Amino acid sequence: MATSLCYAKPLKPFSLRLPQTQNPQIPTQTTQIREAETLTITGPTQLSGHVPISGSKNSSLCLLAATLLCSNSCLLHNVPTGLSDTKAMLSILRSLGAKIEFNERNKEILVNTDGVGRVEPCLEEMRKIRGGFFVIGPLLARFGEAVVGLPGGCDIGERPVDLYVRGLRALGAAVEISYFLICGNRLCKPTISHSNTEKMAGIANFCIITSDDTGLQRDGRVLAHSANGKGLVGGSFHLDFPSVGATETLMMAASMADGVTVLSNVAKEPEVIDLARFLNDSGACVYGAGSDKLLIKGKCQLRGCECYVPPDRIEAGTFMLAAAITRSLISISPVTPSHLSCLIDKLKIAGCKITRCNNDTLEVRVSAIPENVCENLRGFNVRTSPFPGFPTDLQPPTMALLTTCSGSSIVEESVFDRRLGHVRELQKLGAKIQVCGSTALVFGRETRSALHGSQLRAADLRGGVALVLAGLVAEGTTQISGIGHIGRGYENLDTKLQFLGADIKRSIAMASQL
Numbered sequence: 001m002a003t004s005l006c007y008a009k010p011l012k013p014f015s016l017r018l019p020q021t022q023n024p025q026i027p028t029q030t031t032q033i034r035e036a037e038t039l040t041i042t043g044p045t046q047l048s049g050h051v052p053i054s055g056s057k058n059s060s061l062c063l064l065a066a067t068l069l070c071s072n073s074c075l076l077h078n079v080p081t082g083l084s085d086t087k088a089m090l091s092i093l094r095s096l097g098a099k100i101e102f103n104e105r106n107k108e109i110l111v112n113t114d115g116v117g118r119v120e121p122c123l124e125e126m127r128k129i130r131g132g133f134f135v136i137g138p139l140l141a142r143f144g145e146a147v148v149g150l151p152g153g154c155d156i157g158e159r160p161v162d163l164y165v166r167g168l169r170a171l172g173a174a175v176e177i178s179y180f181l182i183c184g185n186r187l188c189k190p191t192i193s194h195s196n197t198e199k200m201a202g203i204a205n206f207c208i209i210t211s212d213d214t215g216l217q218r219d220g221r222v223l224a225h226s227a228n229g230k231g232l233v234g235g236s237f238h239l240d241f242p243s244v245g246a247t248e249t250l251m252m253a254a255s256m257a258d259g260v261t262v263l264s265n266v267a268k269e270p271e272v273i274d275l276a277r278f279l280n281d282s283g284a285c286v287y288g289a290g291s292d293k294l295l296i297k298g299k300c301q302l303r304g305c306e307c308y309v310p311p312d313r314i315e316a317g318t319f320m321l322a323a324a325i326t327r328s329l330i331s332i333s334p335v336t337p338s339h340l341s342c343l344i345d346k347l348k349i350a351g352c353k354i355t356r357c358n359n360d361t362l363e364v365r366v367s368a369i370p371e372n373v374c375e376n377l378r379g380f381n382v383r384t385s386p387f388p389g390f391p392t393d394l395q396p397p398t399m400a401l402l403t404t405c406s407g408s409s410i411v412e413e414s415v416f417d418r419r420l421g422h423v424r425e426l427q428k429l430g431a432k433i434q435v436c437g438s439t440a441l442v443f444g445r446e447t448r449s450a451l452h453g454s455q456l457r458a459a460d461l462r463g464g465v466a467l468v469l470a471g472l473v474a475e476g477t478t479q480i481s482g483i484g485h486i487g488r489g490y491e492n493l494d495t496k497l498q499f500l501g502a503d504i505k506r507s508i509a510m511a512s513q514l
């Protein structure tokens with residue numbers, strides 16, 4: 001496979017290849033984690049060995065949305081096909097009329113959007129993931145209109161869509177948000193429509209399926225069409241906040257707008273660079289990805305391309321934290337160290353030894369004497385921020401580690417306003433954490449095994465994996481329910497941990513455990 005971890009090239013006629021298993025141990029067939037399952041972990045434990053990292057969830061979701069721009073097929077390799085988020089995105093594309101060939105074993109997906117005849121994706125699937133909302137950009141750009149349900153995804157804060165709405169308006173779209181009530185499965189009359197009050201636009205909790213005691217659920221849709229009836233027009237837009245999703249969606253919209261678009265204060269995440277590479281290899285002209293300004297010359301048509309989804313930097317970071325919290329020595333690949341430099345710096349401050357073994361392999365070692373499970377790690381302070389800052393998606397598992405480090409640490413979540421839900425669960429294991437707003441003060445421990453097993457519930461993806469990491473070092477048995485959240489972003493997590501020596505089992509939950 002190509003050395004540069006993400007590449008795209010114009011597509012030659014092809015067929016899906018036979019699978020080449022990367023790690024004979026880890027099954028290529030993924031068994032999806034379901035809501036009605038629990039994870040039972042017996043600790044404390046130590047890990048050892050090598051863990052292969054799957055393709056990036058957040059890159060895949062965005063690249064799959066971008067296939068809607070291409071007037072012939074796209075072949076994506078190394079897609080985390082076992083994730084429920086990937087499956088939801090494929091259902092969204094299918095609901096629009098896209099043809100999908102899927103090779104789970106070989107992690108290949110072939111998407112042909114020639115047959116797309118609808119501009120309103122299935123609302124049910126939209127509610128499952130945030131990334132589904134990204135399709136509004138390519139639908140508007142290619143078909144001149146879109147009717148898209150307000151996004152679902154992890155409940156980790158307000159998560160409005162005002163930047164998407166204002167950005168699309170800057171590209172010549174007329175955009176309106178209409179809210180409606182659902183009683184049971186009946187759609188009731190629309191409540192209000194917001195065509196001019198931005199910030200209200202898409203305030204998640206207002207729109208995402210919220211049922212109050214009337215049993216009525218509020219939901220909403222964004223209705224958009226090109227104001228000139230012909231198509232989007234190049235323009236300029238400054239993002240108040242470097243939102244990843246808004247940047248990606250506006251990039252896709254602008255890549256087929258008439259004229260030049262300048263987007264400023266954009267996100268610099270690696271996923272944005274992956275998308276720019278995909279678009280440019282599909283014939284677009286996107287300049288400046290990775291910087292805070294993008295210049296995009298619109299094209300009237302984009303062709304298909306072949307693309308390799310890069311490894312998931314958040315999954316890689318999670319396993320580095322698993323090595324640290326269990327005071328273990330493990331190696332991880334493929335990984336792009338520059339995508340994790342913030343975490344690597346913090347782990348080194350704590351006392352970990354991080355070695356680059358080759359181009360895309362990192363080794364994490366906690367102690368010179370591998371068996372020294374009580375090796376002390378020092379606490380450190382963390383403030384999350386957009387890339388290249390400390391990733392908010394690694395904040396929960398990092399907090400789990402800090403509960404086992406000496407000294408106290410301050411964790412400040414500055415990207416999402418309600419992403420400390422995992423604290424309550426970590427406290428059930430005996431962790432000492434005080435929260436004030438979006439800041440947590442974590443009182444560490446002299447030895448890592450000061451936590452003890454308990455029954456926990458995962459409430460979101462990254463908060464869920466933090467509980468798994470803490471369960472690996474807690475004395476006794478930890479049982480985690482609500483693990484469907486974890487299966488949204490981690491492929492084969494329990495199997496990979498088992499291969500590293502963890503005592504972790506997945507089982508169907510009894511009704512009482514759900």
Ligand code: EPZ
Pocket residue numbers: 057058059061130131154157158159160161162163164165241242243244245246392393415416417461462489
């Ligand atoms: C992407 O979410 C990722 N999801 C998230 O990963 C990740 O946490 C986040 O970027 C930040 O890195 C996907 O790529 C599918 P944002 P996104 O828009 O795009 C505010 C995971 O665990 N904002 O950058 O939704 C928003 O409220 C997930 O894998 C507005 O105010 O994140 C938030 O506070 C969770 N108005 C901030 O920006 C808008 O219109 C960052 O959100 C849009 C966003």
